[in-house]
Amino acid sequence: EAKKGGRGELRFFSDAMNAAAHDALVIDGALRHAIAAGEFRLEYQVIAEAGSGRLGKVEALLRWRSATLGTVPPDRFIPVAEDSGLIVELGSWVLEEACRQAALWRGGPLDGVRISINVSAWQLADPGFVALVEATLARHGLPGALLELELTERVLIDDGPNVRTVLERLRTLGVSVSLDDFGTGYSSLSYLTQFQLNTLKIDRAFVMDIEHSARSNSLVHAIIAMGHSLGLQLVAEGVETDGQARILARMGCHYLQGFHIARPAAPDQLLLFAARRPETASGAAHTIHST
Numbered sequence: 001e002a003k004k005g006g007r008g009e010l011r012f013f014s015d016a017m018n019a020a021a022h023d024a025l026v027i028d029g030a031l032r033h034a035i036a037a038g039e040f041r042l043e044y045q046v047i048a049e050a051g052s053g054r055l056g057k058v059e060a061l062l063r064w065r066s067a068t069l070g071t072v073p074p075d076r077f078i079p080v081a082e083d084s085g086l087i088v089e090l091g092s093w094v095l096e097e098a099c100r101q102a103a104l105w106r107g108g109p110l111d112g113v114r115i116s117i118n119v120s121a122w123q124l125a126d127p128g129f130v131a132l133v134e135a136t137l138a139r140h141g142l143p144g145a146l147l148e149l150e151l152t153e154r155v156l157i158d159d160g161p162n163v164r165t166v167l168e169r170l171r172t173l174g175v176s177v178s179l180d181d182f183g184t185g186y187s188s189l190s191y192l193t194q195f196q197l198n199t200l201k202i203d204r205a206f207v208m209d210i211e212h213s214a215r216s217n218s219l220v221h222a223i224i225a226m227g228h229s230l231g232l233q234l235v236a237e238g239v240e241t242d243g244q245a246r247i248l249a250r251m252g253c254h255y256l257q258g259f260h261i262a263r264p265a266a267p268d269q270l271l272l273f274a275a276r277r278p279e280t281a282s283g284a285a286h287t288i289h290s291t
């Protein structure tokens, strides 16, 4: 508890900072063995077509169950892995695992569903990144069209010119690129024309207030209109209510992702989910409800 007065506050902040630094050190130590120890797995969250509710694509989300720390959420360990550079190795594991899974899904109800994976700046800046993507797809016999990469605005500013070339090369592989968490971060609209993007993912922060805040509503409406005029696909993140889903569909948002549609789930659960709701040409009756 912070006490009033200079000394007390100083101590409070310094303890908090020490604790955070200690946490990061502990996480960093545990991360180093985690890949080899098989402590990671991927969950997949449905990204549904807004009108029909059909399963359009899935986002792979990294899960870590540490032998020593228990379950650690990505928001806690991804920044640590980015600081140490371990994210490159971890990201390669994610790419490999997602492609392995996509190959297993071929010929079943999830055949043709695109997998979207999150990619950090360090990975994209790695000179071997595009070759790794190409080799991983080839090893699993997958067309590039089954893979999408989610980047944040941070990635685009960090290494502008190089990123542009990398995105062009990915496009020639048929791999799609989406801009994640759009509207947070740096949000320079020039990114939208400077880089070859396929999809904008509207951050949850805007979606969550869409029913009750006229400003959020207007903002999301404007982002969707802008996306349409630039020929981009739009995904709304963090859709938690039926009201939000309806508003977003009416605004012309192409895809919805969020707990209202489905929570991130293990591959087997996703397979059941897809098998229960076979794709049909007119899927209006197949709106996916949260479980």
Ligand code: C2E
Pocket (backbone or CB within 6 Å): 045, 060, 061, 062, 073, 074, 075, 078, 091, 094, 117, 118, 119, 120, 150, 180, 181, 204, 237, 238, 239, 240, 257, 258, 259, 260, 264
């Ligand atoms: P993100 O890429 O924006 O992923 C969406 C996050 O929102 C996920 O959190 C997901 O579980 C959560 N989410 C989805 N729908 C809802 C909803 O309706 N309400 C709420 N409150 N949350 C929802 P998660 O899995 O904890 O991941 C957090 C972040 O960690 C991700 O945000 C992404 O930036 C990062 N991350 C996750 N996996 C990876 C990975 O393999 N590589 C990298 N570099 N980053 C990853």
Ligand code: MG
Pocket (backbone or CB within 6 Å): 059, 118, 150, 180
């Ligand atoms: Mg993402």
Ligand code: MG
Pocket (backbone or CB within 6 Å): 180, 181, 201, 203, 237
């Ligand atoms: Mg996001």
Ligand code: MG
Pocket (backbone or CB within 6 Å): 181
């Ligand atoms: Mg996020």
